[in-house]
Amino acid sequence: MSMDPHREYCRRQHRLLAHHLSIEAWCAGDDCILLERNHLEEFLKLERFKSTRVQWLLEDIKPWFKHTEPVYAGPEGDLSSLEALYLSRVPIARKFLVRPDPLNADELIVWLRNNGLRISLLHSISAVIPPSEEQIVTRLALLASGLSEP
Numbered sequence: 288m289s290m291d292p293h294r295e296y297c298r299r300q301h302r303l304l305a306h307h308l309s310i311e312a313w314c315a316g317d318d319c320i321l322l323e324r325n326h327l328e329e330f331l332k333l334e335r336f337k338s339t340r341v342q343w344l345l346e347d348i349k350p351w352f353k354h355t356e357p358v359y360a361g362p363e364g365d366l367s368s369l370e371a372l373y374l375s376r377v378p379i380a381r382k383f384l385v386r387p388d389p390l391n392a393d394e395l396i397v398w399l400r401n402n403g404l405r406i407s408l409l410h411s412i413s414a415v416i417p418p419s420e421e422q423i424v425t426r427l428a429l430l431a432s433g434l435s436e437p
Contacts, residue, residue, distance in 0.1 A: 297340065300420065301347035304330055307423045308374060309351040310430070311413050314437045319375035319406040321399075323392060326409055327372070330417035336369050344372075354378050379404070 290298075312320050327344075328334065345355050352374040360370040371392070373379055383404050392408055399406050410416050418426075429435035 294343065297343050298347050300331060301344050303420055303423050303427075305348035305351035305374075306427060307418060308348075308409070309376075310437055311409070312374075312376070312407070315407050315412040317405045317407050317412070318377045319373055319379065319404060320412075321392060321396060321406060321408050322372045322374055323408070324370050326417050327369075341369055348374065352376060356384055358384075373406075375406075 308320055308322065312318070324336075327336075331340075333340070341357065345357070348355060354373075354375040354377060356373040356375075356379055357369055358371040358373065360368045373384070383399055383402065396406060396408050396411075426435070430437060
């Protein structure tokens with residue numbers, strides 16, 4: 288059975304992003320990345336997220352980040368109100384998923400790191416934000432061929 292071409296395009300795009308982010312986290316010595324909505328919107332070239340697209344994204348990045356936790360601006364479970372994603376290779380304790388007080392993203396990362404979670408914001412560990420698909424593919428090809436270092 289062939290897959291819908293749009294779904295296949297989205298899967299490829301999500302996998303490229305996940306592979307890039309996993310390398311960025313690994314190079315930074317982190318287990319987790321807090322990926323903000325605006326970076327997702329820029330990379331995926333979207334202005335809003337439909338719940339189906341968020342479900343696809345979470346499904347497609349699972350091989351790289353086994354533990355994903357969406358952060359919602361609206362009611363929990365409202366996938367269209369996605370604010371950010373915790374992308375982690377290790378389980379995230381529930382205490383880290385409940386924000387202590389309203390914090391901006393940088394303050395939240397400091398609080399999480401002070402409480403033992405190895406996490407970064409994408410803009411603090413990646414030189415190019417958002418990377419284009421072409422930039423990611425080029426980097427992955429150079430790494431795979433041994434012509435570049437992480």
